[in-house]
Amino acid sequence: LAKTTQPISMDSYEGQEVNITCSHNNIATNDYITWYQQFPSQGPRFIIQGYKTKVTNEVASLFIPADRKSSTLSLPRVSLSDTAVYYCLVEGFQKLVFGTGTRLLVSP
Amino acid sequence: KAGVTQTPRYLIKTRGQQVTLSCSPISGHRSVSWYQQTPGQGLQFLFEYFSETQRNKGNFPGRFSGRQFSNSRSEMNVSTLELGDSALYLCASSPPATGQVNTEAFFGQGTRLTVV
Numbered sequence: 450l451a452k453t454t455q456p457i458s459m460d461s462y463e464g465q466e467v468n469i470t471c472s473h474n475n476i477a478t479n480d481y482i483t484w485y486q487q488f489p490s491q492g493p494r495f496i497i498q499g500y501k502t503k504v505t506n507e508v509a510s511l512f513i514p515a516d517r518k519s520s521t522l523s524l525p526r527v528s529l530s531d532t533a534v535y536y537c538l539v540e541g542f543q544k545l546v547f548g549t550g551t552r553l554l555v556s557p
Numbered sequence: 558k559a560g561v562t563q564t565p566r567y568l569i570k571t572r573g574q575q576v577t578l579s580c581s582p583i584s585g586h587r588s589v590s591w592y593q594q595t596p597g598q599g600l601q602f603l604f605e606y607f608s609e610t611q612r613n614k615g616n617f618p619g620r621f622s623g624r625q626f627s628n629s630r631s632e633m634n635v636s637t638l639e640l641g642d643s644a645l646y647l648c649a650s651s652p653p654a655t656g657q658v659n660t661e662a663f664f665g666q667g668t669r670l671t672v673v
Contacts, residue, residue, distance in 0.1 A: 492664025492666055492667055493649075495661035545615065547599060
């Protein structure tokens with residue numbers, strides 16, 4: 450069974466850049482990587498998705514190295530409202546594996 | 558546009574009973590997937606339905622089943638409930654995919670099931 454691991458928790462301060470890494474050693478050729486954010490008592494919310502190299506949208510960047518065995522979600526200039534749990538997801542044919550989740554705490 | 562709606566929000570059942578959870582996807586979304594979230598196991602994929610057909614299935618016992626109706630609404634059923642089935646059950650819908658790019662999933666708020 451594919452293992453997708455993340456750090457359990459991270460701490461940061463407002464205005465800093467936060468990088469959360471996900472390890473997915475068993476990623477297959479056609480698998481995509483997606484990141485979700487989840488607040489308490491809510492369902493996960495889509496942040497960004499990528500296949501390789503770098504993807505950027507209005508809220509985050511996603512870096513995927515050439516071997517694709519890991520990916521890094523980058524949140525620029527975090528605010529208190531970014532305090533949440535972040536999940537990576539490896540999705541492909543007949544496969545959908547969430548990471549273990551990283552609890553990000555942003556302090557003033 | 559209304560989001561994904563799950564009912565009920567909270568449910569308490571007794572061991573051995575069965576339960577049915579409901580999910581109404583975003584209008585126009587034909588793919589509905591279900592997930593179980595627990596503190597110990599995290600987020601786990603249950604199954605996905607598309608156009609009333611199960612398209613993908615996770616690694617859960619046969620006690621967990623689902624179906625999708627012609628209007629894309631979906632239900633999941635858990636029979637012979639066990640204490641370990643206590644969890645937040647999340648439903649997500651996805652818009653039609655374009656090209657080779659996977660589409661994002663829009664999640665509901667979930668149904669919190671407690672088995673006593």
